[in-house]
Amino acid sequence: MGNPVRVRFAPSPTGYLHVGGLRTALFNYLFARHQGGKFVLRIEDTDQSRKVEGAVENLVETLHWAGIHFDEGPGTDGAFGPYVQSERLAVYQERARQLVEEGNAYFCFCTPQRLDEVRRRQLAMKLSPSYDRHCRNLSAEEAAKRREAGEPSVIRMKMPNDGEMTFDDVIRSKVTIAYKVLDDQVILKSDGFPTYHLAVVVDDHLMQISHVIRGEEWLPSTPKHLVLYKYFGWQPPVYAHLPLLLNPDKTKLSKRQGDVAVDEYRSKGYLKEALVNFVAFLGWNPGDERELFSLDQLIGEFSLERVGKSGAVFNIEKLNWMNAQHLRMKDDREVLVLLKEYLEQHPLNGNKEFADDYLLGVVSAMRERVVFVKDFVEKSPYFFKPPADFDPAVVKKRWKHETPQLLRDYMKALSSVENPFKKEDYELTLRRTVETVKKAPGELIHPLRLAVSGVGSGPGLYDILALLGREETIRRINVALEKLS
RNA sequence: GCCCCCAUCGUCUAGAGGCCUAGGACACGAGCUUUUCAAGCUUGGAACACCGGUUCGAAUCCGGUUGGGGGCACCA
Numbered sequence: 001m002g003n004p005v006r007v008r009f010a011p012s013p014t015g016y017l018h019v020g021g022l023r024t025a026l027f028n029y030l031f032a033r034h035q036g037g038k039f040v041l042r043i044e045d046t047d048q049s050r051k052v053e054g055a056v057e058n059l060v061e062t063l064h065w066a067g068i069h070f071d072e073g074p075g076t077d078g079a080f081g082p083y084v085q086s087e088r089l090a091v092y093q094e095r096a097r098q099l100v101e102e103g104n105a106y107f108c109f110c111t112p113q114r115l116d117e118v119r120r121r122q123l124a125m126k127l128s129p130s131y132d133r134h135c136r137n138l139s140a141e142e143a144a145k146r147r148e149a150g151e152p153s154v155i156r157m158k159m160p161n162d163g164e165m166t167f168d169d170v171i172r173s174k175v176t177i178a179y180k181v182l183d184d185q186v187i188l189k190s191d192g193f194p195t196y197h198l199a200v201v202v203d204d205h206l207m208q209i210s211h212v213i214r215g216e217e218w219l220p221s222t223p224k225h226l227v228l229y230k231y232f233g234w235q236p237p238v239y240a241h242l243p244l245l246l247n248p249d250k251t252k253l254s255k256r257q258g259d260v261a262v263d264e265y266r267s268k269g270y271l272k273e274a275l276v277n278f279v280a281f282l283g284w285n286p287g288d289e290r291e292l293f294s295l296d297q298l299i300g301e302f303s304l305e306r307v308g309k310s311g312a313v314f315n316i317e318k319l320n321w322m323n324a325q326h327l328r329m330k331d332d333r334e335v336l337v338l339l340k341e342y343l344e345q346h347p348l349n350g351n352k353e354f355a356d357d358y359l360l361g362v363v364s365a366m367r368e369r370v371v372f373v374k375d376f377v378e379k380s381p382y383f384f385k386p387p388a389d390f391d392p393a394v395v396k397k398r399w400k401h402e403t404p405q406l407l408r409d410y411m412k413a414l415s416s417v418e419n420p421f422k423k424e425d426y427e428l429t430l431r432r433t434v435e436t437v438k439k440a441p442g443e444l445i446h447p448l449r450l451a452v453s454g455v456g457s458g459p460g461l462y463d464i465l466a467l468l469g470r471e472e473t474i475r476r477i478n479v480a481l482e483k484l485s
Numbered sequence: 486g487c488c489c490c491c492a493u494c495g496u497c498u499a500g501a502g503g504c505c506u507a508g509g510a511c512a513c514g515a516g517c518u519u520u521u522c523a524a525g526c527u528u529g530g531a532a533c534a535c536c537g538g539u540u541c542g543a544a545u546c547c548g549g550u551u552g553g554g555g556g557c558a559c560c561a
Contacts, residue, residue, distance in 0.1 A: 012561050047560055112559075119558090128487040128557060154559055172490070181488050181557080189559040196561050220489050220556040243491080243554095250553060278497095281510095285498060289509045308498080311554065315496045318511045328524090368524045379522095394521095430520095445520040457522030 005037025006210050009063075009070070010200070012044045013055035016261040017062040019314065020215065020245045020253050023279045027242060028213045029068045030280070030302035040207060041073030043084040044200070046193045056084075062262050066272050067295050072207075080207040085199050092194035095202050095232070096155045096187055104231040105187060107143040107153045108135040130183045131156065155188035157197075157228065165223045170211075170240040170304045177223045185224050197221065201228040204237055213240045213304070216311075217252075240304050243283050244311040253314055265319075269342075269372040274323035282312040292325055324371040335363045338373045346377070348384050361467045365459035380458055383467065386476055387454025390484060394456035398446040404485050406444045407451060409433050411474050423466040426473075430462075451480035 009025040011017070017025075032039035041063070043056055056074060063070070072078030082088060099105035110131075119129040135143075136158065147153055164178040187198035194202070204212060219241045229236040245253040253260060259268070265275055277293050285291075285308075286301045293301070327335065336359055343354070362383045366376050377384055410433045417429055434444050449461050452473055458464065465473050 010561090014561085044561065050560070108559095115558085123486080126486045130487095130557070152559095175489070177489065183557075186559050191559075193559085195559070200561090215555095216490070217555055217561090241490085246554080248496085252555070281497065283497095287499075289499080291497090291510060310491050312498090313496060315511070318497065321511055366523095369522070398521095440520095442520055449521065455522090459522085461520065 003208070003210050005032060005035040006040060006208050007032045007037065007213055008040040008042050008204070008207065008209050010042040010044050010203075010214075011059060012047065012050065013052060013059060014050050015052045015055050015058070016263050017059050018253075018260055019262055019265070019275075019279060020260075022062075022066060022068075022262050022275070023245060023282055024213065024215055024242060025063060025068050026066070026276060026279055026298075027284070027302075027304075027307070029070075030298050031211065031213060031304060032071075033299040034302045037210070038071045038078075039069075040078070040080070040209070041070040041076075041083060042203060042207070043074060043086075044196065045084060045086045046196065046199055048086075048191065048193065058263075062266075065266065066262065066276055085194070085203065088199075088203070089192060089194075091206070092198055092202055093188065093192060096194065096198060099157065099187070099228075099231055100155060102231070103158075105155050105157045106136055106138065107147065108156045108184075108186070109138075109143075109146055109151050109153050110134055111152075128181065130181075133184055136184060152190045154186045154190050156184040157187050157224070157231070159184050159224075159227065165226060167222060167226055167239065169219070169222075170238060171243075171307050171309060172219070172241060175219065175222070177220070179223070182223060182227075187228075197224050198228065201225050201232070201234075205229070205232070205234045209237050211238045211240060211304075213242065216241045216244050240307070242307065243309055245282055246311045246313045248313055248315075250311070250313065258314070258316070269374045270319065270323055271326050273326040273329075274319065277326065278319045278322050282314065283308050292322070292329070320371050327370065327373070328367060332360050332363045332367070335367065335373070336360055339363060339376055342373050342377070346374070348377070352384070354384070358467065361463075365463045365467065369459070380453075382453040382455070382458075382464070386472075386479065387452075390450055390454045390480065391456055394446075394450050395484060398450055398456065399484055400443070400447070402439070402443070403447045404481055406433070406437070406439065407447065407477050407481060409437065410444060410448065411477055414470055414474065421466075421470065423462045426462045426465040448477070451484075452476045 007028040009021075009028050011021050029039050031037075041060070045051060060074065070076060072080060073083045077083075096105060100107065114134075115131070118132050122129045135156070143153075159182045160179040162180060164176055166174055166176040169175055185197050186195050188194055222239060222241075226236055247253055247257040249257065255261075259265060262275070266272075273294065276295055276298070280293065280298050280302075281291060284302065284306055286293075287306055336356060339359055339362075362376055362380065366380050370376055370379060410430060413429045413433045414426075417425060419425065430444055430448070431441060434441050445461055446456070449458070449464070450456060452464060452468060468476070
C-alpha cells in the first residue's frame, strides 16, 4: 500500500453549489470512502473580486444536505488547516519567493495595459496569446530596485523553453503537451494573493492530497502544476480529470439552459437520494445493469477505473424518473414525514391539519402516481380540500341524464348501511345500487369519481371514498349535484 | 488562431478482437391488465461519425478526416 488516500473538493465560493460541483465533490467523496481515505473541503477564495457573502456556509450546507460530509475543512479542523486559502497567504508568498530565489520564477512589472496590447498584437497576427516574457531576464538588482521604488509587480513562473511533458491521468491515460505552448503563468498577483496554479500545488502538497479528482477544464493547465511540483521537488498527486457535464446542446453545463444550482433542484422537490444517484451516473456506472443506488451502495461500488471519458448531458427526464423510483423505495412512514414537511411549508387554504393516518392513506393511494412529494397535493388536491370545480371534459363524457338519480340512489344506500367505513363497503353498496336499476357499474363509478374529486383520474375510487369517509363523500356528491345538474 | 480532450440509439450508457444480426435505462409508439389515471408486464422503432490500415476476424487496435467540447487572464 502506498500513501494514505486523501482527496479534496476545492470550490471557489462564488455563491451556490453547481451540479457539476456536486458531481466532482461526490466522486471525490465516493473515492475517499471506498478507499477508506479522507475527504477534505478546501475553499479557493484567492480572487477577492469574486467573493460572495455567505457562499461558504451555503456550500457546506448543501454538501451536507446531499449527504457528503468532509473529514477536514472550514469548521472541521484537521492537522492541515486552515482550509480557506485567503487565510494562508503567507504560505504562498513564501513559496513564491523561494521560486524566485531559486531562479524558477521572476518579478514582472508589466502593466495590464501593456499586457493587453501584447495580446491584441498577437491576436492580430493570428498568434496564440501568451506573455512575451518581457521581464523574464531582468536582473535581481533591477527587480529589487523597482520594487523598492514602489512599482507594482507580480511573480511569474518560468516555463521551460522547449521540450514537452507527458503525464498520466487515471481516466485519460497519457497526455502530452509541449512546453512552448505554455505561458509564464502569474503565480502571485500584485495584491499578494496567489493565483490558482500556485495555491493548488502548494495546498495539495501541504495537505498531503494523494489524488486530484477534478473537472476536465483543468487538463490543459496540469503541466503548469507539474512543473511547479518539479521546481519544489515534491511528488505530484495522481490525477483524474472528470468529463464535463453538458447542456442539452452539448456545451459546458451552464445556467441560461436550465437549472444549475443544487439548491434549485432541492427546492423543486428533488430528493437528495435521486440527485446523488443521478449525478453519480453521469460519467460513471457499475458495469452491469443496475442503476438505482443509495449513497452507501455507491461508496461500495465506486472506482475511478469505471469513469468514462466523454462529456454527459444532464438529462432531466431521467432524473425525474429516478426521483419517482427513490420516492417509491421509501416506506409510507418516511414519505409521511416528507409530506408533512411539505404541508408545513406550503399550507393549504384554511391551514387544515390532517391526521397521520389520513395522510398515510393518501400516501399509499398515490405513491405509484407521484414523482415528487409535492405531487401528493398537486396531483390529488381533492384529498386536501373539496373540488372547487369539475373538469369540463370529464363532465361532458361522464355526466349523463341518469347520473343524478344514480348518485342519489347511492347516497341513500350509503346512509342505510350500518357501517360503511371500509373500502369494501363502498364497493358493495355501489354494485348493489347499480344492480337494482340494471346499470353498468361504470355508469356510477365515473360520475361518482368526478363528483368527489372534480377530475376523471386518480387512485381507485373506493380508496378515495374510504379515505374521505361517508360524511364527506355525501357532502361532495350533494355539492356536485347542485353544481352540475 | 494555437493546444488538449472526446466520439455506440434523441439522452445516460454496456461493450476491454470472435460471446454483437450491438445489451440495458430514460423518453416515445403499440398491446395486455384495469372503473379512470398511474404502476406493472409484453412489445416496437432507434446507434457503433467517416475513410484507410492491422488481423482469419474490428464497435473494440493504429493512422487520418470530420464533428463536438474544453483551455489559452493579476478567474477559478
